[in-house]
Amino acid sequence: MPDPNRGTAASHTRFVLVDASHAGNVGAVARAIKVMGFDDLALVAPRHADVLQQPQARAMASGALDVLDAARVVATLGEALVGVHVVCATAMTPRDFGPPVFAPRERLPALAGEGLAVAFVFGGERFGLANDDVYRCHLCLSVPTAKDFGSLNLAQAVQVIAYEWRQALGGFEVLPRTPTPDLADAAEVQAALEHWQEVLLAIGFLDPQAPKRLMPRLNQLLNRAQLRREELHILRGIARAARRHVR
């Protein structure tokens, strides 16, 4: 059961980047969390103190400049975790000791139901999270990846976690949908097939002495195609047009 307050859950989710070194990645992260409806970003000891202002960050943030402008730069992980109840590390380094490791989909739905303030902590591009940072966390999320090539780019990792967390919180609607199709019913399809059968006889394609399975084949084809009423009118129009040319 998702938390009934999940409408406000976005304000209780924080994304924390520790030791981020590439401005472009920081901008891409801002965009990645904003498309999933989150806005709270904190940077712990980034390589460049002015990373939020760097052109590369702002270019990659695209329309998420508001997230960059509201992001905080702090010196320690502790400062970034004020107000957070559950701290999720994202790490893939082998560790014989530390918080339990889960795939996002294994753990996030239950966590979403608890309605707590959650932080997702990501390490730097080169070395990931330090062990001392991981030990502060309540759990470790590991995105399942190929055995021989498991290293996600920082912004991609943030995108997958933000996406899974949003799904766990109840998700967004897919908009826009194409309109619900106006399906032809089985009787209409049958009538159209009879119309076609008559024309196929008239144009000499269907041999009444050896019809084989032509009509059942066409019937099966139309069944799989889940004919729309509009398409049925097109097929009948073609039949009529062909019929007109028969001498």
Added chain:
Amino acid sequence: MPDPNRGTAASHTRFVLVDASHAGNVGAVARAIKVMGFDDLALVAPRHADVLQQPQARAMASGALDVLDAARVVATLGEALVGVHVVCATAMTPRDFGPPVFAPRERLPALAGEGLAVAFVFGGERFGLANDDVYRCHLCLSVPTAKDFGSLNLAQAVQVIAYEWRQALGGFEVLPRTPTPDLADAAEVQAALEHWQEVLLAIGFLDPQAPKRLMPRLNQLLNRAQLRREELHILRGIARAARRHVR
């Protein structure tokens, strides 16, 4: 039910980028699909014909240079779809007509069970897929995003789709896990609490005349903590050390 042949499914999945304009994105896409165990990338009419060789592409591909090197550049979407049975567009532009739109998690599990050759087609960074390209597709995947800011970066969109498709195909293991914890049982926890109670009395923290709920509180705390046997030994060690200092 996933396809029993899913071990080989990676070879039947193709990622197709139409009109890609940024070399960095193309490299990031190569990495994004490789971490999810895929390797078939085709570019339709990229802005720069030599995009696969551009330094920015190779830098962002990181360890996925093999995917870049094997990628094909073709002139038309048709050429990129040879051998593909089901073509999935990824698009968010409103369209009143076209293939049915699904969230990835709604449709991909069933598609994975069909064991067909699948292509995921992504439009360019600026304009997305042209309508004529979308009309060739069997279905349209839309990653559910925030209503007011729904535009994923190209490489992030590929990462989410590749991740969802891999999950639908049965997923990868999360490795490594931390070892299964050796939990203390309830009787051991009780004995440790009695040990602590004795020490808390000795150091004058627990008043036998007004114990309030101190011991039940500690009991609840330890229950929630799911004490490991190792941690139980630490707590008993602390109690012993404190006891030694009592005159």
